[in-house]
Each structure stands twice: as C-alpha cells, then as structure tokens.
Amino acid sequence: MPKDHGVGASSKRREDIRFLTGRGRYTDDVNQFGQTYAVFARSDVAHANIRSIDTSAAEAMPGVVAIFTGEDFKDVGGNPAGWLINSRNGEPMREPKRPVLAHGKVRHVGDAYAAVIAETYAQARDAVEAIVVDFEELPALVDMAASLADTTVRVHDELPDNQCFDWGWIEDNRTKVDEAIRNAPHVTTLHLVNNRLVPNAMEPRASIGEYDPGTGDYKLTTTSQNPHLTRLLVAAFVMGIPEHKLTVIAPDVGGGFGSKIYHYGEEALVLAAARKLGRPVKWTAERNESFLTDAHGRDHVTKIELACEKDGTFIAFRTETMANVGAYLSNFSTATPTFLHGTLMAGNYKVPNVYVNVKAVFTNTAPVDAYRGAGRPEATYSLERVIDKAARELGIDPVAIRRMNFIQPDQFPYTTPVGLQYDVGNYDATMDKLLEISDAAGFEARRAEAASRGMLRGLGINSYIEACGIAPSHLVGQLGARVGLFDAATVRVNATGNISVMTGAHSHGQGHETAFAQVVAGMLGIPEASVDIVHGDTSKIPFGMGSYGSRSLAVCGSAIVKATDKIIAKAKKIAAHMLEASDGDIELKDGRFSVAGTDKGLDWGAVCLSAYVPHNYPLTELEPGLEETAFYDPANFTYPSGAYACEVEVDPDTGKVKICSFAAADDFGNIVNPMIVDGQVHGGIGQGIGQALLEAAAYDDMGQLVSGSFMDYAMPRADDLPFYQVDHSCQTPCTHNPLGVKGCGEAGAIGSPPAVVNAVIDALQRGGMAHVTHIDMPLSPARVWAAMQG
Amino acid sequence: MTKVTMTVNGKTVSGEVEGRTLLVSFLRETLHLTGTHVGCDTSQCGACVVHVNGKAVKSCALFAQEAADADVRTIEGMANADGSLSVIQQAFQDHHGLQCGFCTPGMVMSTAALLAENPKPTETEVRHYLEGNLCRCTGYHNIVKAVLAASGQDMDQIAAE
Ligand code: FES
Ligand code: FES
Numbered sequence: 001m002p003k004d005h006g007v008g009a010s011s012k013r014r015e016d017i018r019f020l021t022g023r024g025r026y027t028d029d030v031n032q033f034g035q036t037y038a039v040f041a042r043s044d045v046a047h048a049n050i051r052s053i054d055t056s057a058a059e060a061m062p063g064v065v066a067i068f069t070g071e072d073f074k075d076v077g078g079n080p081a082g083w084l085i086n087s088r089n090g091e092p093m094r095e096p097k098r099p100v101l102a103h104g105k106v107r108h109v110g111d112a113y114a115a116v117i118a119e120t121y122a123q124a125r126d127a128v129e130a131i132v133v134d135f136e137e138l139p140a141l142v143d144m145a146a147s148l149a150d151t152t153v154r155v156h157d158e159l160p161d162n163q164c165f166d167w168g169w170i171e172d173n174r175t176k177v178d179e180a181i182r183n184a185p186h187v188t189t190l191h192l193v194n195n196r197l198v199p200n201a202m203e204p205r206a207s208i209g210e211y212d213p214g215t216g217d218y219k220l221t222t223t224s225q226n227p228h229l230t231r232l233l234v235a236a237f238v239m240g241i242p243e244h245k246l247t248v249i250a251p252d253v254g255g256g257f258g259s260k261i262y263h264y265g266e267e268a269l270v271l272a273a274a275r276k277l278g279r280p281v282k283w284t285a286e287r288n289e290s291f292l293t294d295a296h297g298r299d300h301v302t303k304i305e306l307a308c309e310k311d312g313t314f315i316a317f318r319t320e321t322m323a324n325v326g327a328y329l330s331n332f333s334t335a336t337p338t339f340l341h342g343t344l345m346a347g348n349y350k351v352p353n354v355y356v357n358v359k360a361v362f363t364n365t366a367p368v369d370a371y372r373g374a375g376r377p378e379a380t381y382s383l384e385r386v387i388d389k390a391a392r393e394l395g396i397d398p399v400a401i402r403r404m405n406f407i408q409p410d411q412f413p414y415t416t417p418v419g420l421q422y423d424v425g426n427y428d429a430t431m432d433k434l435l436e437i438s439d440a441a442g443f444e445a446r447r448a449e450a451a452s453r454g455m456l457r458g459l460g461i462n463s464y465i466e467a468c469g470i471a472p473s474h475l476v477g478q479l480g481a482r483v484g485l486f487d488a489a490t491v492r493v494n495a496t497g498n499i500s501v502m503t504g505a506h507s508h509g510q511g512h513e514t515a516f517a518q519v520v521a522g523m524l525g526i527p528e529a530s531v532d533i534v535h536g537d538t539s540k541i542p543f544g545m546g547s548y549g550s551r552s553l554a555v556c557g558s559a560i561v562k563a564t565d566k567i568i569a570k571a572k573k574i575a576a577h578m579l580e581a582s583d584g585d586i587e588l589k590d591g592r593f594s595v596a597g598t599d600k601g602l603d604w605g606a607v608c609l610s611a612y613v614p615h616n617y618p619l620t621e622l623e624p625g626l627e628e629t630a631f632y633d634p635a636n637f638t639y640p641s642g643a644y645a646c647e648v649e650v651d652p653d654t655g656k657v658k659i660c661s662f663a664a665a666d667d668f669g670n671i672v673n674p675m676i677v678d679g680q681v682h683g684g685i686g687q688g689i690g691q692a693l694l695e696a697a698a699y700d701d702m703g704q705l706v707s708g709s710f711m712d713y714a715m716p717r718a719d720d721l722p723f724y725q726v727d728h729s730c731q732t733p734c735t736h737n738p739l740g741v742k743g744c745g746e747a748g749a750i751g752s753p754p755a756v757v758n759a760v761i762d763a764l765q766r767g768g769m770a771h772v773t774h775i776d777m778p779l780s781p782a783r784v785w786a787a788m789q790g
Numbered sequence: 791m792t793k794v795t796m797t798v799n800g801k802t803v804s805g806e807v808e809g810r811t812l813l814v815s816f817l818r819e820t821l822h823l824t825g826t827h828v829g830c831d832t833s834q835c836g837a838c839v840v841h842v843n844g845k846a847v848k849s850c851a852l853f854a855q856e857a858a859d860a861d862v863r864t865i866e867g868m869a870n871a872d873g874s875l876s877v878i879q880q881a882f883q884d885h886h887g888l889q890c891g892f893c894t895p896g897m898v899m900s901t902a903a904l905l906a907e908n909p910k911p912t913e914t915e916v917r918h919y920l921e922g923n924l925c926r927c928t929g930y931h932n933i934v935k936a937v938l939a940a941s942g943q944d945m946d947q948i949a950a951e
Binding site for chain 2: 013020025026028031252253288509685686687689710711718721724
C-alpha cells in the first residue's frame with residue numbers, strides 16, 4: 001500500500017491551490033504604492049566602444065523621472081564570481097569587472113548601457129527609444145577557438161588571449177594518463193559539442209526595488225532561487241549597503257533551472273534608482289531580454305578519449321574542453337565547467353586514470369552559467385557517448401561494456417581519480433530495472449516492425465552519476481568556492497502546537513511547501529496541515545544558500561531535521577516535567593508524549609502550550625518557548641545515479657527523429673514524496689530531450705543571437721515528447737544525511753541527452769550507415785539527414 | 791484614452807485604456823487579475839490564454855479594445871461557485887500537472903477550451919492542442935495525464951505510471 005501521510009507519501013501539493021486558481025504571487029504580480037518603471041537600453045551589437053550616450057531627448061519625454069548610464073555606477077563594485085579557479089600554471093583566473101551597466105564598452109548583444117525610469121512602463125519604453133548612443137563597432141568574437149587565437153580583438157582590453165583560465169584536473173594525473181593512453185591496446189576518440197542552451201524558465205526575470213528614506217531600509221522583490229545569496233552579493237559586493245538594511249524577497253518564482261541563482265545588474269539598478277527617487281522602481285523582463293541576458297547553459301567544445309583493453313576494460317579517460325563563459329563571469333560560471341564537470345569524469349566506472357583539461361574562454365556572447373545539471377550533463381554526455389562509440393568499435397554490447405566497468409556495491413566508499421568519494425550506489429540494480437521497465441528484450445521485435453514501415457528504429461542506453469546535495473563547505477572551500485554551502489532552518493512551534501518552518505531553501509516548482517511539511521509532520525506524528533513552510537524572505541528565514549544543485553532536501557531538509565530533533569528533545573524535557581517522569585523515559589509517537597511502560601501521557605498541543613504558558617514548567621532548567629534553529633553542512637556530496645533508455649525512429653527520407661519511448665531508472669536513495677520525484681524526473685527528461693533534438697542558442701558571426709525568440713528557439717512542446725517510464729525503486733540511501741536522500745532535480749537533464757543521441761546513432765548503424773558515428777546536438781532533421789548522406 | 795467595458799468572470803467591468811493596451815495588461819494592471827501571466831513577447835507561450843466569448847485566446851495578442859463588450863473568462867473565474875477546484879483544476883492537482891505554476895493558468899484555460907470542443911480527446915489530440923502552451927517544468931507528462939483524467943478517461947490505461 002502506498003503511504004498516505006508523512007515521508008514516503010505522495011501527498012498532493014498544497015501550493016497547487018493558489019497556482020490553479022490564479023492566486024499565485026509572482027514578482028510581476030506585485031505593485032507598490034508610487035511605483036515607477038525601469039526599461040533598459042541594450043546593445044544591438046555584440047562588441048563596441050561606447051563613444052557617447054546622449055540622453056537629453058529621452059529626459060524630455062513625458063513621464064521620465066530619471067536616466068542612468070554606466071557612468072553612474074563606475075565607482076560601485078562589480079558582480080563577483082563565486083569560485084576562484086587557478087590555472088595549471090598556478091595563476092589565478094582572470095576576473096574582469098562585471099558592471100551594473102556597461103561602461104566604456106558593450107560586450108554582447110543585450111548588454112545594458114542605460115536605463116530609463118518613468119511613471120509608466122509605456123513611457124519608459126518610449127523614452128529608451130530616444131536615447132542616442134554612438135558605438136564604435138569592433139569585431140565580434142563568437143567562436144571559442146578564434147577567441148583564444150585572436151590577440152588583437154579583446155573582449156576585455158586587459159586580457160590579451162581572451163582566456164579566463166586553463167585548468168587541469170587533476171594535474172598530477174596528467175603524465176600517467178598520457179602514458180596510459182599511449183600504451184593502450186585500444187583508444188576511442190570523439191569530438192563533440194555540448195550545445196548552448198537558453199534556460200527559458202516560463203516566468204521572465206523581474207525585480208522591484210524600494211527604499212525608505214526614513215529608516216534607510218531597502219527592499220528588493222525579485223525572481224531568485226536564493227534570496228540570501230542575492231542579498232549578500234548585492235549589498236556587500238555591488239552596492240556597498242549594509243546587509244541588515246536590505247530585505248530580499250523572492251515570492252512565487254516561475255521556474256529557475258539555474259538561471260535565477262545569479263545576481264544580475266537589473267537588481268542593483270532598481271535599488272539604486274529607488275534610493276535616488278525615494279520611490280519603488282519595477283522592472284520586468286520581456287522574453288527577448290531573457291534570451292539575450294539570462295545566463296545561458298552548457299556550450300562546451302570537447303575532445304574525449306577512452307583507452308581500454310580489447311575486452312572493453314577501461315584504462316583511461318582524457319578530456320580536453322573549451323568552455324564558453326560569455327562576455328562576463330556570472331556567479332557560478334567558473335565552477336560549472338570545472339568542479340561540477342571535471343570531478344565527474346570517472347562516471348560510474350572503476351577507471352584508474354582520468355585527466356580533464358578545461359580552457360574557459362571569453363566571447364562576445366551572453367554569460368554562461370549553471371543550467372539544470374550544470375557541468376554534470378556535459379560530463380555524462382562526453383562519457384556516455386564515447387563509451388558507446390568504443391563499444392561499437394570493439395564489438396561489445398553497450399550494456400555489457402558498462403556493466404563490466406561498473407564500480408561494484410562492495411567497493412563503496414569509492415575514491416575516484418578525480419577527487420570525489422562516492423559513498424554508496426548499485427549501478428547494476430538500476431541497469432537491471434531499466435532493462436525491465438523499458439522492455440529492452442522486446443526491442444528487436446519493435447525494430448523489425450518499424451523496418452516494415454520503412455523506419456529506422458534505434459535503442460540508446462546509458463548510465464549517469466551526479467554529485468548533488470551541494471555542498472560540503474570544507475571540500476568546496478579547498479576547490480576555490482568563496483562561499484559556504486551549508487543551509488539552515490528554524491522550526492517555530494506556536495503556542496497552539498502548529499508549526500512554521502523557516503528554511504533557506506527556495507521553492508520555484510519543487511513543491512517544498514508540501515514535501516518539507518511531510519518530513520516535519522512525520523517526525524512529530526502530527527497532521528501535515530499543521531506545518532507551514534516559510535521561504536523566500538530574508539527578513540523571516542535564517543541565512544541559507546537557496547535551491548540549486550539538487551540540494552534542497554539533502555541539505556536544507558537535513559537542517560530541518562536537525563532543528564526538529566532539537567524541538568523534540570526540548571519538548572520531551574517539558575513533557576517529563578509535566579508528567580513527573582525522567583525525560584529519558586518519554587516517548588513521542590503519533591503526536592503524543594507518553595511515559596514508557598505506563599499509560600500516562602500528554603498530547604503534543606498540551607506540551608506546546610506549556611512552553612508558552614509556563615505555569616507548570618521547568619523554568620530553572622529550560623527557557624520558555626519552543627523554537628529551534630539548526631545549521632547543517634553536509635559531510636560529502638550525494639551521488640544520485642541511474643540508467644536511462646531511449647527508443648527512437650528515424651525517417652530515412654527526412655532525417656526526422658521521433659522519440660518512441662523513454663525510460664529512466666534512478667537511485668535517489670530514500671524518497672519523501674514519490675509523486676513530486678516523478679515530476680522532477682519528467683521535467684528533466686523534457687529538457688534533456690529538448691537539448692538533444694531541438695534547442696540551440698545560435699549566434700551568427702556578428703554575435704547576433706539568431707535563435708532569440710520562441711519563434712526561432714525550439715522549445716520542447718507537448719507533441720514533441722512521449723510519456724516517460726520512470727522508476728525510483730532502486731534505493732541505496734545516502735550514508736551521511738539524516739534522511740538518506742540524494743536529490744532528484746537534475747537527474748533527468750543529465751541522463752537523457754546521451755540516451756537520445758545513442759539511440760539515433762544506433763538506428764543509423766542498424767540501418768547500414770556504418771559511417772555515422774556521431775552527430776552533434778541538436779539532432780535536427782537537417783543534421784541527421786546530412787550525416788546519413790555521408 | 792478610451793473607456794472600454796466588458797464582462798470578466800461574470801462581472802461587468804470598465805476602465806480607461808490606450809489604443810495599444812493589450813487585453814492581458816488590462817486584466818493584470820487595471821483589474822488586478824494577475825492569474826493571467828505574460829511569458830513571452832511573440833504570442834508563442836500560452837501563459838496568457840483566457841476565454842473570450844467562449845473561445846481560447848492569447849490575451850497578449852488582442853488589444854483591450856478588441857474585447858469591448860465581450861464575455862471574458864480568466865483563471866480566477868474557473869473554480870466552482872463554492873470556491874472548490876473545478877474538475878480540470880482538481881485533475882491538475884491530482885496528477886501533479888504543475889510545478890512552478892507559471893504556465894498553469896494558460897494550461898487550464900486551454901484544457902477547458904479543448905474539452906468543450908472535444909470531450910474525450912486522445913493523447914495525440916491533447917498533445918497537439920496544447921502545442922501553443924509551453925511548460926518548462928513538467929516535460930508535459932503529467933499535464934497530458936491531467937487533461938485526459940479531466941475528460942473522464944481511465945488514466946491507468948493510458949499513461950504508464
Ligand atoms: S504571453 Fe506568451 S503567448 Fe501571450
Ligand atoms: S509548471 Fe512551470 S512552466 Fe509549467
């Protein structure tokens with residue numbers, strides 16, 4: 001029987017009621033008294049010196065109350081990078097300043113160089129058109145190899161080779177790996193592109209700045225996945241205002257997928273403008289601005305080599321990648337291609353030699369940062385594609401070659417050659433489950449049936465592993481992180497026994513308000529409806545780092561468990577006093593405290609009331625009240641893993657790929673709400689299939705984003721996708737967090753692109769096209785058809 | 791500025807609009823009905839779908855004045871009279887057909903229009919009809935399930951899980 005309550009139950013989501021009735025409250029739904037509107041002037045060229053900006057005509061337009069340019073911000077701080085990466089030669093990465101508004105130069109299409117504040121949105125928009133800018137156009141650098149080679153054109157004048165860093169992981173492995181590859185009986189080499197994507201959360205970014213001249217308090221309402229991090233960045237680094245004078249509120253947020261982790265210049269602008277005007281200032285992005293300025297994802301150009309024995313035993317992986325960081329460093333953009341990518345390059349496999357080299361390159365394109373999966377999809381795609389290619393070259397079944405190299409359950413904890421220690425897993429178990437749910441045994445019959453219709457059917461299978469529950473502060477500190485990645489929770493039990501849980505996590509679709517309540521209610525044995533989850537407001541919640549990297553339950557949830565443990569311990573002491581027993585004898589079950597071995601007991605509510613009406617209370621031993629805060633810093637990453645299968649049919653006449661079925665067998669450890677976990681995997685798979693077949697942020701040679709709207713950028717739509725088979729019954733609980741959970745938010749986007757591409761290559765190979773060993777994503781009909789022609 | 795009057799969710803409302811004011815802006819900014827969302831600037835995403843005289847319409851693709859005297863229904867008018875969720879809304883909750891909720895009002899409005907035209911659609915028909923509604927969160931799996939369930943069809947027969 002499925003559970004109907006607490007951990008393990010598919011509790012329906014409480015947040016759905018407001019979303020389904022139109023009563024969600026997203027940033028753009030908020031309006032403040034006396035509000036003005038900001039609209040940005042954005043560069044329509046990729047690279048130019050700003051000779052002059054003439055705002056006089058715009059200033060004279062109706063309703064205009066202020067205009068800002070880069071000149072107004074030249075003395076405030078830049079938006080900082082959150083990770084320091086050192087190059088192989090020991091030099092620190094290059095960190096050019098990322099200003100609030102472009103000053104002196106614009107560096108990508110969409111780079112904002114001015115902002116108009118007006119009484120109405122329409123007036124601001126009209127006035128922006130009247131700003132006259134004189135650009136001295138410069139050649140645009142778009143291609144990474146060209147950027148590295150070109151010393152005359154510089155994205156940042158002070159960086160002669162446009163390189164941010166040249167990173168080796170692990171540098172000490174390099175010689176050994178080179179030698180292993182030189183001496184190996186078989187080496188498979190693959191050149192691939194991990195295509196640049198636009199995150200496209202359905203809610204565009206938006207921010208409202210407020211300033212109270214009477215108190216000096218600022219308030220920022222904004223589309224953020226991590227309000228405290230945004231507060232720290234905007235207050236301490238950019239604006240130089242005291243952290244305690246700024247409240248950041250992230251209300252309902254319509255999806256993030258990474259793109260709303262980061263602090264963006266628009267947030268600083270609306271605050272600065274509010275201070276100057278003494279009035280609220282609101283900005284809402286148009287979709288066009290989302291395309292041009294939200295941090296993009298992926299964009300690697302990679303060469304990977306797999307050295308192995310003739311029997312398929314892996315000897316070494318060597319990877320050389322160029323990673324595009326765009327025109328400026330976004331907050332996590334240096335961590336994504338390095339520590340979220342290079343550390344995963346051993347995959348699920350016992351391979352003794354692994355080396356990764358990543359060159360990060362500045363170009364005249366939008367900044368690139370973590371997007372759902374962040375580095376781990378890039379790692380998984382490279383590994384699982386080159387393994388498939390090797391299996392084909394060696395004539396070994398693709399499942400068999402993976403199985404023979406899997407780290408075995410009795411080998412955990414397992415230390416990889418790239419610096420991680422996997423705590424637990426069972427990769428054969430998820431592979432077994434995958435073959436079962438995808439009916440792999442029936443593939444041949446389905447293929448034959450498709451062939452009778454003239455269609456080429458293929459099956460792609462792969463494994464994945466990711467490092468989630470981001471992150472152990474001591475470890476990431478050694479790796480260059482400039483922040484801690486713990487989290488925090490406060491559990492406030494009210495006098496009447498109901499509970500508010502203040503968490504550092506932020507829910508922008510993940511259903512925390514439901515799942516976290518299940519955890520607390522389950523621990524206390526009280527109804528889920530008695531527990532409310534409060535998130536997204538720095539004036540209410542303790543300092544936590546927010547939601548990304550599949551960390552919410554593993555890290556923030558663990559903080560909630562710790563705080564609830566403290567509540568239980570204190571409540572037992574109160575109950576012991578009231579029941580005249582020793583607190584060691586008090587048991588809490590189903591919301592009732594009882595003295596072990598007796599029928600004496602008290603309900604949860606009676607004990608809570610006593611904490612706030614302490615008439616019969618151990619005041620000499622305990623403070624009144626029942627509220628506890630806990631901080632939790634994980635001991636290690638968590639390691640979700642699994643196996644994915646995709647079946648496709650390719651139309652030989654057109655190259656069109658149809659996804660016939662998609663199956664995912666994941667090991668997420670313990671599960672709090674299976675319904676929500678299914679939904680997370682579905683969403684990730686949808687984005688992964690989008691990357692594999694449809695999506696590409698394509699810049700032309702001039703640095704224009706040619707796929708800059710939903711008319712040109714192919715978002716997955718309902719009729720592009722099938723129903724998915726999803727299973728998470730293989731569970732090896734995480735060994736180091738109290739819930740035994742691993743995180744499920746990114747798996748789908750990590751595991752699915754190689755499954756799709758492997759399936760298409762399989763279809764073409766089976767169709768007799770032995771020359772097609774790889775096609776770069778997205779696998780559009782044109783690309784597939786061209787590959788088929790040879 | 792011109793005065794425009796229409797019926798929204800059964801109530802007669804009016805307000806001053808510019809010629810260029812879109813219906814979605816009138817609903818959101820003048821009437822404070824913020825359940826109708828704006829997800830794009832090219833009439834592609836469907837977050838803004840409302841019903842105008844019974845037909846599903848992208849309210850970002852219509853000027854407010856074009857809806858003068860029309861009968862408009864928005865997500866705020868979709869629940870049952872007693873405030874409980876309608877069959878479609880309930881199906882979305884039961885089948886976890888929403889995550890961040892941003893696309894959801896448009897999805898519900900499109901679903902209502904689909905089921906009015908075609909009370910028992912096939913999976914293919916649902917997917918085809920919802921082509922104009924983008925969702926970035928759900929991979930559509932549970933949305934399609936919810937729509938089929940709202941049409942009274944047996945979900946176990948249709949979707950694998
Ligand atoms: S807002 Fe996107 S279609 Fe109307
Ligand atoms: S639920 Fe988030 S866009 Fe659909």
